[in-house]
Amino acid sequence: MVFAGQGDPRRSLSLLWRADAPPTRGGPGPRPRLSVDAIVAAAVALADEEGMGALSMRAVGDRLGRTAMALYTYVPGKSELLDLMYDAVHAELPRREPDPDDWRGALTAWAGEVLEFYVRHPWVLQVSQARPVLGPHEYAGLDTLVTLLRATGLPAGAVRRLVGTLFPFVRGSAQAVADARLAAAATGSSDEEWWAARSAALLELVPDFAERFPAVSGLEAEGPVEPYPGNAPEGAEAVPYPEREARETFRVGLGVLLDGIEAARADRP
């Protein structure tokens, strides 16, 4: 896990909200050939392409034809750069108008789009949530979710808690999808081959697995996936099995959450 929001809060916030002095055209000294935005864009591209592990100040500098130290003119350090990257990609979060007649559909669509966002930028999931970043784009995304939840008619306190439930849920689901993809890519065998190898080794090393973990074994033995009651599966056949499974878990979990919200509305209509 990578940490953000570690530096001087004042400096971080003014960078995030672009509250610095305007570019000051015509000061002394050589003309700047970089900018905060260019650095953030390069860093995001690097993280998207090669993952968080490849993100180093030297690597970002290389991408811009500069040394690592050149970045420090624009950005106080790696932690603040991470803050800026984090908030920059959150500009892709959906903005969406509430629909009091179909809050459920709106929330479902919202969750799906947020899931895709995380899958597009899986490194975002590795940014620790300890100490929130509090950038403008994350707030904008938050504002949208709050708006959609307000359309359920629930009181402010409940909405606050649901925000705290829904966002982590989508993050967790996206993590599962991203992990499934990563596992598929790592082994080359894009299907359940990785699992097969792993469970073969397990079976060999732990012959009494079924006895020790009867519930888990029973679950696995109970054959292919039975659709969750009350929901119809959406057709997506080309997606490899583990990712399909993760997406189905997301769909079902979201359904359960929305059912729970519905129940709360019924309690206090």
Place this chain on the structure above:
Amino acid sequence: MVFAGQGDPRRSLSLLWRADAPPTRGGPGPRPRLSVDAIVAAAVALADEEGMGALSMRAVGDRLGRTAMALYTYVPGKSELLDLMYDAVHAELPRREPDPDDWRGALTAWAGEVLEFYVRHPWVLQVSQARPVLGPHEYAGLDTLVTLLRATGLPAGAVRRLVGTLFPFVRGSAQAVADARLAAAATGSSDEEWWAARSAALLELVPDFAERFPAVSGLEAEGPVEPYPGNAPEGAEAVPYPEREARETFRVGLGVLLDGIEAARADRP
């Protein structure tokens, strides 16, 4: 985020399941003065006390009065050590008998205990879930959850998805609680002081905040927390505000999830 499960799967698994040759009393060479268990225990203690950031091979070696390289006799590398640490602490996960008459109470108690487990070992939340570790203790914990969910009477497919929903939910909630504690500890001001400073800076840098994010602002303006309908708050007054808020979000979110499960049972009784 820190990665586990990266090394040779065979080697990792046989370490995890302790499938290695027995201690071979009386082989040649000097008597080993360390053991896998001692190393794992030292590493867990280090991570518990000083966080994942302080976990280095040299630091673990220091704790044992040995050099970093001495560890490599027992453990192939840091990644495998992380696997072992991860599974070792999961021995603390609750084991619990199912109660078909009160599956809801059982799941609530289970979730609460798991939350406390994560709060006790917050570094576990930083271990990436990509590529599962598949150790015996994690399986045991999983087995318990599956057992409890089976008591709802739902079909295997649904149970599978609920496992994938509940575990990440508890993890996310624990993350929030741990973050709240971390924020409190970092500033010394154990209360909302950190938030106050942060939001004061925000207000100064972004004077038009309320206009740009009306929904979020409205939510914050709507005064203190209103209890979620249908649930009574449990009395815990000494806990500082952010953590109390995180715990309340956990309680409410869990309630929503269980309501959703109840709805699914009603669909197919």
Place this chain on the structure above:
DNA sequence: TGCGACTCCTTACGGCGTAAAGTAACGTCC
């Protein structure tokens, strides 16, 4: 008594983030 296996140490390499100091480009003022 030596051999071979084994634990543990020292040393070293290439990576990281970044502090410190040097170099060169530029706007401004005499």
Place this chain on the structure above:
DNA sequence: GGACGTTACTTTACGCCGTAAGGAGTCGCA
């Protein structure tokens, strides 16, 4: 127009990290 101060960027260096390579010392067994 030349000196000066400011600024962008580079070079070098420090102390961390994980771990490869090789050497030192310890023990069981032939």
